Amino acid sequence: MKWIKKYERWLYIGGMVLTAFIFFWINKDSEKEMISPPIENETAESVEAEAKxxxxxxxxxxxxxxxxxxxxxxxxxxxxxxxxxxxxxxxxxxxxxxxxxxxxxxxxxxxxxxxxxxxxxxSEQTTAAGNEKKVNINTATAEELQTLSGIGPAKADAIIAYREENGPFQKIEDLLNVSGIGEKSLEKIKEQIIVK
Known part of the structure; x- marks a missing residue:
């Protein structure tokens, strides 16, 4: 019993440290549980939204x-x-x-x-400003493309072939990737076409 009285102070401090450590450890685990589910749900929702x-x-x-x-x-x-x-x-x-x-x-x-x-x-779309009609190069037929300045049967077919191989044009300037269409050709038809 003497040794208990002798080390009572140290036992008391050790008990406090041990209690604090256990309390800290339990709280740390519960915080993880509280934080984790919302993050998982948020990730699942965002993946689901992207996949839809x-x-x-x-x-x-x-x-x-x-x-x-x-x-x-x-x-x-x-x-x-x-x-x-x-x-x-x-x-x-x-x-x-x-x-x-x-x-x-x-x-x-x-x-x-x-x-x-x-x-x-x-494929012709009416613009909001006035009634000027523009040709949608993503959906136009060969005949419709030939109504554009400087576009004959060969260039019309090249536009359609490019679109079928590479998908829809993203912007008007993508026409420069089509064989036979350069800066001058594009300048002529730029105001007559749209991409939609």
Whole structure:
């Protein structure tokens, strides 16, 4: 008993240190548990948001079973939208439709009847300032591209071939990557085209 009295002070200090250490350790673990779940949830939500594909609206008209506006994934093609519209009618001119073209928001797809001379994708957009019409180089047909200054059949085909191989143009200046189109050609048509 004498040794307890002799070291009582040190035992008391040791007990306090041990209690403080245990208290600190328990609090540290509980803080980790409190912080971890929200971070995990936030990460899961952001990954889920990134993984969720964007949708676009496409208006389908003409020789299809069900005309209407369809909501599709932004990576869809014209063939997917035609399928949603019930497919072609018997009188549809399938040769006038580029089924491989990618859809875009606010696009109108028109399927003509056999013998009808109407573009399959209405690519001319009316600008807000005035009624000047511009050709959307991402959806224009070869005939529409040829309405541009200095664009003949060969350059129109080159634009379409580039777009099919590399995807939609991101900006007007991307036309410079097309074979046969230089600075002068671009300058001539710059005010007549849009990228959408």
């Amino acid at each position: 594909p964007l949708t676009v609206f496409v208006d389908v008209k003409g020789a299809v079973v069900h005309e209407g506006v369809y909501e599709v994934d932004e990576s869809s093609r014209i063939k997917d939208v035609i399928q949603l519209a019930g497919g072609f009618t018997e009188e549809a001119d399938r040769t006038k439709v580029n089924l491989a073209a990618k859809v875009q928001d606010e696009m109108m797809v028109y399927v003509p009847k056999k013998g009808e001379e109407t573009p399959t994708v209405m």
